[in-house]
Amino acid sequence: MKAILVRQVGGPEAMELVELPVPQPKANEAVVKLAASGVNFIDVYQREGRYKVPLPFTPGQEGAGVVTAVGADVTSVKAGDRVAWSHFLGAYAEYAAVAADRLVSIPQGVTDQQAAAAMLQGMTAHYLSHDTYPLKRGETALVHAAAGGVGLLLVQMAHNIGARVIATVSTDEKAKLAREAGADEVILYTQSDFEAEAKRITGGKGVDVVYDSVGKTTFEKGLSVLRPRGMMALFGGSSGAVPPFDPIVLTQKGSLFLTRPSLGNYIATREELVARSGAVFGMMAAGKLKLRIEHTYPLAEAQRAHRDLEGRKTTGKLLLIP
Numbered sequence: 001m002k003a004i005l006v007r008q009v010g011g012p013e014a015m016e017l018v019e020l021p022v023p024q025p026k027a028n029e030a031v032v033k034l035a036a037s038g039v040n041f042i043d044v045y046q047r048e049g050r051y052k053v054p055l056p057f058t059p060g061q062e063g064a065g066v067v068t069a070v071g072a073d074v075t076s077v078k079a080g081d082r083v084a085w086s087h088f089l090g091a092y093a094e095y096a097a098v099a100a101d102r103l104v105s106i107p108q109g110v111t112d113q114q115a116a117a118a119m120l121q122g123m124t125a126h127y128l129s130h131d132t133y134p135l136k137r138g139e140t141a142l143v144h145a146a147a148g149g150v151g152l153l154l155v156q157m158a159h160n161i162g163a164r165v166i167a168t169v170s171t172d173e174k175a176k177l178a179r180e181a182g183a184d185e186v187i188l189y190t191q192s193d194f195e196a197e198a199k200r201i202t203g204g205k206g207v208d209v210v211y212d213s214v215g216k217t218t219f220e221k222g223l224s225v226l227r228p229r230g231m232m233a234l235f236g237g238s239s240g241a242v243p244p245f246d247p248i249v250l251t252q253k254g255s256l257f258l259t260r261p262s263l264g265n266y267i268a269t270r271e272e273l274v275a276r277s278g279a280v281f282g283m284m285a286a287g288k289l290k291l292r293i294e295h296t297y298p299l300a301e302a303q304r305a306h307r308d309l310e311g312r313k314t315t316g317k318l319l320l321i322p
Ligand code: NDP
Pocket: 039, 040, 041, 042, 120, 121, 124, 145, 146, 147, 148, 149, 150, 151, 168, 169, 170, 171, 174, 213, 214, 217, 235, 236, 237, 238, 239, 240, 261, 262, 263, 264, 309, 310, 311, 312, 313, 314, 315, 316
């Protein structure tokens, strides 16, 4: 089978298209023939070595397709089932062996591509808006990189809850998409000071929560736009990692809460994984969550997908098609 392999961490060129044997399932695994693999920013961190993965490895944390074989202990799925997963490495390939308890069924009416696009970023948007800081109607959220993969889904969920959404994006095209997703206010943070703008928009009151996936370039100012006892949910570092930080700043800015959550801790049990993915698929079925799958690439063009994602050229979801 064709697969992407990273032998040494580095730039996009570290991803090679190679021929590997089709994996055989271990006792607790199912082998899935991929219809689509999701591209996520975490793939970039792993490829460049910011997040450590034993070498060599096949990147990709998310996929969807059809089960072709199962291990001796697997009873939850069988050959022919349509399944999807996230948070299990090895999806940039034609086939992947996945722990069966990480697989969820794809409901009727949801295509394989939609499932691959919704799992990781959809469940992330869900836990952030429903669990990390459970937004309430009438509250105000600041969502950075609002036209990105997680961003567009998070804006929709916050809007559906009835929260007021202030979005930041880098271009007019992205601003339009954020508005269509339900953002009430959009700030071009590459052209104006989002701290001053967010304070102006909230009449100096500050926002209840900042959902920050951008990190290095936004974190510090984000703390300054929170209301007293508001929450900074720092969930990524697309612009780079946040430098070391003195917690006394949280006191000085108004007894703030800071969390650095990760999806893995919010789908740690089988029950939570099934409930959260089910909630996301349910929103899609009800027409309340629209996916934007503008960017599909052949598996062989994984390097180009990474260059586009890192180059801020993309909106919504990127998929690799084996
Ligand atoms: P996105 O589609 O959001 O792409 C990243 C976006 O970040 C860009 O489009 C860009 O939007 C913005 N950005 C700002 N500064 C930079 C920069 N210097 N370089 C590149 N991009 C920049 O990616 P994903 O939706 O896949 O992921 C978003 C973030 O969420 C990532 O940091 C990822 O690690 C994190 N994440 C965290 C999870 C968790 O559980 N903790 C789970 C899933 C994702 P613009 O041009 O508008 O500025």
